[in-house]
Amino acid sequence: MARTRTDIRRARIRLGAAAAGIALLAGCGSGGEAQTSGDTAALSGEIIWADFGGPTNEARQEIYFAPFTENTGVEVVSVVVNDAMQEAMMSGGQGDYDATHVGLDLVYANKDNVTQIPAEYQDQALPEDIRAYAFGTFYVGHAQGYLSDTFPNGGPKTWADFWDVQTYPGKRAWPGTPGSYDSSCEIALLADGVAPENLYPLDFDRCSAKLDELRPNMVFYMSYPEIQQLLVSGTAAVAMGPSGQFSALRNAGQDVTVSWDQAVVAPNVIAIPKQAPNAENILALTEYFHDPERQAEFAARTNYGPGNPEAYEHIPADVQDNLANAPSHTAVVYQDSKARAEATEELLNWYTSWLAG
Incomplete structure (x- = not known):
């Protein structure tokens, strides 16, 4: 109301x-x-x-x-x-x-x-x-982050690395509510090798296929603070989410690594x-x-x-160093808000359908 x-x-x-x-x-x-x-x-x-x-x-x-x-x-x-x-x-x-x-x-x-x-x-x-x-x-940057001691020899950097559970073992924390699609499609396409300049219009079928590859290794969170819980408990080895959640972990005394390589900035x-x-x-x-x-x-x-x-x-x-659009973060990918505006309903319907399996 x-x-x-x-x-x-x-x-x-x-x-x-x-x-x-x-x-x-x-x-x-x-x-x-x-x-x-x-x-x-x-x-x-x-x-x-x-x-x-x-x-x-x-x-x-x-x-x-x-x-x-x-x-x-x-x-x-x-x-x-x-x-x-x-x-x-x-x-x-x-x-x-x-x-x-x-x-x-x-x-x-x-x-x-x-x-x-x-x-x-x-x-x-x-x-x-x-x-x-x-x-x-x-x-805001939709990035991947992990507790630094999870990968003492260096962890994933790109979204292709995020999908590589053989080299970087462990579950992946991923948004699990229909309205939290965030940059999910862009990230899936980047993981599948699509160049940033070719992301739009979004190919939802290709997004779904790539997400299907990782689904067995996903742990879904229903709210953003759950990201912190999943990482600290070891339930997830790496998380995709708003960079502010990783900053909150750092502020709480955790040693956190965030990769800005291909982080999607909005x-x-x-x-x-x-x-x-x-x-x-x-x-x-x-x-x-x-x-x-x-x-x-x-x-x-x-x-x-x-x-x-x-x-x-x-x-x-x-x-x-902790800001998504810092001048030093030259490898980030910026969302095309205008293109997403034209596909708002499609985005929600696509992610709702994909979550339902």
Whole structure:
């Protein structure tokens, strides 16, 4: 059921104390004194921000929202994305959200229903034909990772290696829910020898055939945190998944190796539906999200790659090593979000069917 305005007001009350505490911390972050170039004195009210919660939202609260509220008086109210409301608003309908966290392919599919971002706050890492329609970009890598002592003499690097259970024995952790197809087809095609420039349009029959080869050695996870459990328990020797899960293991004290060779990199973005109730406020917030020092701090906190290339001027080399779109990661493969947008329904139907066997 979609959240009502009453639900959101209740959320604001619950978040009020936390927001106050975060505001105290914000002055310690980089760029804490940044001022907006627009007439922020005229702003008032609130922003209803929809994302997936958790540590990513916590980082946004401290790095972006708190200083914005301090400088403008506009309160940012965070709610967890409701799929029905997000779909309605991205399709041009009414709803409560001023901003919503989506994949870039969804933006391509709904450009006519999305508010454009001012040119000076557009993320230059995005393709030119879409950068006016999204902001707050960060890059996720669908990579393979393993505990380093699992392969003391060196483990798999490419996706062909991932499939090679003779040379690199052990089970492979793999996404097991229909909506978590992630980069599964691209990865299967890369493992089958397809060159990155020839991945699209996706050949679903070839993807299925290659995945069938590995299915006997797969262990399916139903949620991303299970990746960590499967590796630590030894149930899986290697896992395919979002690079943030491997960073979480490293932060927990585990020695983890991540291969960026052929890791499939994809942007996550924020879109402003044209029906956003507080359009002026959310457009003002885009300036904070574009700031390179704030993006650098967000990258250090989350291990997601920044959308503004200038952020790398403020990111230490050891932090860059863990970011999907780091300049040093020259062997990664970028998803074609536009091509995937044209095949969204096919992708879901294909993976649902393949999982069912």
